[in-house]
Amino acid sequence: PVLEELPAAASGLPREDSLRPKRLADYIGQSELKQVLAIAVEATRARQEALDHVLLYGPPGLGKTTMALVLAEELGVRCRITSAPALERPRDIVGLLVNLQPHELLFIDEIHRLNRVAEEILYPAMEDYRLDLTVGKGTTARTRSLDLPPFTLVGATTRAGSLSSPLRDRFGLIQRLEFYGLDELQQIVERAAGLLQIKLEGGAALEVARRCRGTPRIANRLLRRVRDVASVRGHGRIGAPLVAEALSLHRVDDRGLDASDRRLLTLMLEGYGGGPVGLDTLAAGLGEDSATLEAVVEPYLLQLGFLQRTPRGRLVTPAGRNHLGWPAKAAA
Numbered sequence: 528p529v530l531e532e533l534p535a536a537a538s539g540l541p542r543e544d545s546l547r548p549k550r551l552a553d554y555i556g557q558s559e560l561k562q563v564l565a566i567a568v569e570a571t572r573a574r575q576e577a578l579d580h581v582l583l584y585g586p587p588g589l590g591k592t593t594m595a596l597v598l599a600e601e602l603g604v605r606c607r608i609t610s611a612p613a614l615e616r617p618r619d620i621v622g623l624l625v626n627l628q629p630h631e632l633l634f635i636d637e638i639h640r641l642n643r644v645a646e647e648i649l650y651p652a653m654e655d656y657r658l659d660l661t662v663g664k665g666t667t668a669r670t671r672s673l674d675l676p677p678f679t680l681v682g683a684t685t686r687a688g689s690l691s692s693p694l695r696d697r698f699g700l701i702q703r704l705e706f707y708g709l710d711e712l713q714q715i716v717e718r719a720a721g722l723l724q725i726k727l728e729g730g731a732a733l734e735v736a737r738r739c740r741g742t743p744r745i746a747n748r749l750l751r752r753v754r755d756v757a758s759v760r761g762h763g764r765i766g767a768p769l770v771a772e773a774l775s776l777h778r779v780d781d782r783g784l785d786a787s788d789r790r791l792l793t794l795m796l797e798g799y800g801g802g803p804v805g806l807d808t809l810a811a812g813l814g815e816d817s818a819t820l821e822a823v824v825e826p827y828l829l830q831l832g833f834l835q836r837t838p839r840g841r842l843v844t845p846a847g848r849n850h851l852g853w854p855a856k857a858a859a
């Protein structure tokens with residue numbers, strides 16, 4: 528299968544392509560997701576149909592795009608890649624749909640950002656493989672229908688909750704991606720190091736794994752930074768101390784928190800006694816958009832148990848205080 532390059536605007540990631548696993552068997556972790564999709568792929572192949580539409584959701588960098596490409600590879604079809612902000616005009620999405628071959632995948636990243644018109648074009652396309660086009664204007668306007676080949680839409684989003692329900696309901700498979708465990712991250716780092724011909728020894732892979740926010744994209748990025756430091760210093764072999772040193776430059780700490788994670792927790796502790804404090808207040812204080820804060824920054828802190836969501840707002844937990852070196856809160 529031929530892979531289509533990501534449009535420049537959506538990507539910033541062509542370099543990632545070399546590290547993407549190609550087959551389900553090489554896709555590390557996400558065992559539930561893989562199990563569900565492996566069954567769907569096998570059944571689809573047996574019936575010689577298009578795979579049911581798939582919605583993948585979860586924080587950025589966990590492998591949504593990669594999974595779409597893996598599915599295409601497993602099905603032996605091509606995957607077209609785009610993202611919702613690139614589908615501004617109706618003809619953008621129509622153009623993609625009419626050029627699909629039977630059983631091909633269409634991957635739309637950030638699908639929660641589709642505009643209304645594009646969404647309405649997708650409904651009959653997803654449901655009946657049909658394109659409804661309005662021809663002409665005013666009183667002479669008529670609707671014409673066009674048959675599309677059976678295809679699979681793979682949508683990805685960091686915010687499943689922001690999808691309109693008519694759109695969400697048209698996906699047969701809705702799967703969430705989880706943060707990766709240390710073991711899995713270590714395997715991902717070792718695999719990437721092999722591909723990049725980096726020699727890691729001792730606990731070096733584990734050290735990268737601990738600092739990547741549970742996220743393969745970050746693991747790969749950190750690994751490249753470690754390689755830079757090693758090559759500047761003239762070290763051929765990379766051990767854990769060199770990793771720790773290289774990554775301290777990048778302000779990722781030993782639990783994987785980056786600068787935005789720490790800014791959030793610090794604002795909560797310094798400005799609001801550790802909370803509870805509302806999301807919008809925090810977003811305003813950080814100059815961030817609250818949707819981004821909720822979908823991108825918070826999930827990892829929640830996962831670590833450093834942050835809690837309560838009906839009265841966000842709260843820094845005792846573990847979170849401890850990590851930032853704050854004393855435990857005195858009992859009220």
Ligand code: ADP
Nearest residue numbers: 543546547555587588589590591592593743744
């Ligand atoms: P998303 O689309 O969720 O933002 P991507 O699919 O672009 O994330 O993944 C980012 C990078 O992380 C990929 O280039 C790939 O190299 C790596 N990656 C993601 N998931 C895995 C995995 N399960 N195993 C190995 N590497 C992975």
